[in-house]
Amino acid sequence: MAFAVVRRVAVLSVCLPLVLSAQQAKRGRKYTPPPPTCKITVTVTRPNGKPVENAGVVFHPIKNGKDDGNMELKTNEDGKAVLDVVPIGDTVRLQVIAKGYQTYGADYVLEGPTEEIHVKLNPPGRQYSIYEKHDGSQVGGQDEVQTPKPEEGQSQPQPH
Numbered sequence: 001m002a003f004a005v006v007r008r009v010a011v012l013s014v015c016l017p018l019v020l021s022a023q024q025a026k027r028g029r030k031y032t033p034p035p036p037t038c039k040i041t042v043t044v045t046r047p048n049g050k051p052v053e054n055a056g057v058v059f060h061p062i063k064n065g066k067d068d069g070n071m072e073l074k075t076n077e078d079g080k081a082v083l084d085v086v087p088i089g090d091t092v093r094l095q096v097i098a099k100g101y102q103t104y105g106a107d108y109v110l111e112g113p114t115e116e117i118h119v120k121l122n123p124p125g126r127q128y129s130i131y132e133k134h135d136g137s138q139v140g141g142q143d144e145v146q147t148p149k150p151e152e153g154q155s156q157p158q159p160h
Helices: 002-024
Strands: 037-045 056-063 071-074 080-087 091-097 104-109 114-120
Touching: 037 056, 037 091, 056 080, 071 080, 091 114, 104 114
Parallel strands: 037 114
Antiparallel strands: 037 080, 056 071, 056 091, 091 104
């Protein structure tokens, strides 16, 4: 029996370093830590400065000039929404939607570890109508008919 114990100890002393060295070998993908993120705090207020509760704040990260999904948060009783998952240096398109106010939208480049954004919502504007004349547009879905002027040296077109 003593011989069996000595034999097991001898086998373990030879095999143990091999097992430990196999465990230390790096396998699989290399770990790359996530980039540092920016803590974005959006404060939404009415024109009189009071906070807007339950406004929808939509964050659209922009990657290579294209929208890369979105995340929507609601403002708390202080009119604040906080997000801290967008990497520093990225661009985020911010959209704020609240009942009874114009929708707000703007792009922001996140340059530091924190970004404070203050949004003052405006009351709704006049309704847009296609039947009214707007600068550089059509009236009632029709362009105004304009007769082209003949260039110098050309004759006036004759009606048929």
